[in-house]
Amino acid sequence: PGNAVVAIYDMEDADAEDATILWSYHIWVTDVADQPFGVNSKGNSYTVMDRNLGAVSATPGDAGAIGLLYQWGRKDPFVTTSEIGKNTEAEMYDQSGVVSLKIESGSEERGTVAYSVRNPATYIKYSRSKSNVSAPPYYYSYDWLYWGDNALWGNPEGYDYPSVASIQKSVYDPCPEGYMVAPRDTWLNSSSSTSGIEASVFLSTSNWDAENLGYSLNYNGQELWYPLGGLRNRKTGKLQDAEKSGYYWQSTAFASNGADASYMNVGKDKVDTAGKNSRANAFSVRCVKVD
Secondary structure, eight states: EEEEEEEEEESTTTTTTTOOOOOEEEEEEEEOOOEEOOOOSSSSOOOEEETTTSOOEEEEEOOOGSSSSSSSOOSBBOOOOOSSOOOOBBOOOEEEEEEOOOOOOTTTTSSSSHHHHHHHTTEEESSSOOOOOSSSSSOTTTOOOSOOOOTTTSSSTTTOOOOOGOOOOHHHHOOOOEEOOOOOTBBBSSSOSSSGGGBBBBTTTEEEEEETEEEEEEETTTTEEEEOBBOOOOOOOOEETTTEEEEEEEEEEEEEEEEEEEEEEEETTEEEEEEEOOOOOEEEEEEOOOO
């Protein structure tokens, strides 16, 4: 089991000075299982993967269960911590050996989808510190993109909880074929609550594991592990919060005219399915089956 990112170049010699990446693919080798959730308060139901995207384990206490981290809307992964509860960089390798993560400031030149495709292993810090949400063209504070785009993960109006059948997986969705990034209502239960653990499938069927730092969710007899993996920071690209939070991106913007994207936050004795955060941060991703 493991992960690799391979790229297609525009010339035979990938090491040539003017060689350009045309597209890249994330190769993820692992065993997975699926867990169907019941119909939630929005009328949707989802079948959720048993592990984080990029994880090579679903076992509590195994750092391999943390998986990889993604900036919102990007298709390519970044490594997370190699130790539970510590912000320790996992090692990356190329054909020559160990390499360090390349981190660049966002800008009009670098804060584009085209640039991110040509540079899949480069972390792009935020491109702007202010937003324009009053009239197009929109742009968002602390987004890696210079000009905003709510449709990158195929769910541009997900803040209105559309029918799952209407969501179209995009080419920038990082999940494997047949799966997509979890929509906003994935972990909602059938209650009328709107946020917090009371609104989630974690309400009565989960246990906080203080030793292994995560939530064990028992749903219809199947155990699902949600570890804390922290994040990569929008301003620095560095790891943080591995000791206190698990951040799970959802496939939608938080609101129609807001800078933030929607995510689920898990931590000590808490689950919030309706969080919002900056798109230049890199969070964990959980995949659901495409309807």
